[in-house]
Amino acid sequence: MIEKLEMLLALASERHFGRAAEVVGVTQQSLSAGIKQLEERLGVLLVQRGSRFQGFTAEGEKALEWARRIVGDARAMRQEVRRLSRGLAGHLRIAAIPTALPVVASLTTPFRARHPEVRFTVRSTTSAEILSLLANLEADIGLTYLDNEPLGRVTALPLYRESYRLITAADAPLGRRESVTWAEAAGVPLCLLTPDMQNRRIVDAHLRAAGTEPATALESNSMIVLMTHVRTGRWASILPTVLAGLLGLTEPLRAIPITAPEVSHAIGLVALQRDPALSLVSAFVAEAREAALGLSGSEELPI
CATH class of the missing domain: 3.40.190.290 (D-Maltodextrin-Binding Protein; domain 2)
Structure with a gap:
């Protein structure tokens, strides 16, 4: 079931059957079959099909909301179980606006020094795409503007002010x-x-x-x-x-x-509001809170 929901999330992100199949590491035929099996199990049509992907039905959009919750919880469970035996480990995906990229190393370097089993992927993208990546579980942390455009339901930690x-x-x-x-x-x-x-x-x-x-x-x-x-x-x-x-x-x-x-404008860290929160994300937010004073310098933000 979780694998089928992962396929649905990949299709929502890529909007293309072939690219979605590549993301989850299966053939396009296997992805199409997996989503059809999910439709049969739920008893509704989720995807509007034609010669190419045409979008989701109303039932599909609702299923996506639940898929994000279920897959997120499943990933959190795996991470927590591994943490008990290996300590904090795993893959942290960071999406950042281009102007914030130079400060990423100020966050990742001390964090990896404390937790050497953690690896990172850093992606440069727009502020709007960051929120989409977080919502679709394709990023764990975002670095973006906090006070200029709506952020939605995220936890935000101010880091510094951009002049x-x-x-x-x-x-x-x-x-x-x-x-x-x-x-x-x-x-x-x-x-x-x-x-x-x-x-x-x-x-x-x-x-x-x-x-x-x-x-x-x-x-x-x-x-x-x-x-x-x-x-x-x-x-x-x-x-x-x-x-x-x-x-x-x-x-x-x-x-x-x-x-x-x-x-000046506030730059900060954003993450999805989750209960329980991913331990890897929570630890990184705590590390960022310590680093924020050093990043802000004379333009310090209250944190």
């Missing part, structure tokens, strides 16, 4: 300034994240609030792409202060505080 800097060449028109305004930052050719990223939506909102339209010359969902362009000295970007600091920028680049107004 912003203009990253530009020292010999650029604004390169020797001690600070710049949002209006001034809007006037230079900018490399920014793509609009599906919440960081981009935040930056655009602050630029427009200053009465200007951003001069976006390049967009990418990759921080590596942005930084390689900025390092040529011919492009500029707006990045979080913590990210600029961890990148160790040196001449000919400068990270200039953006003021007038000074703004």
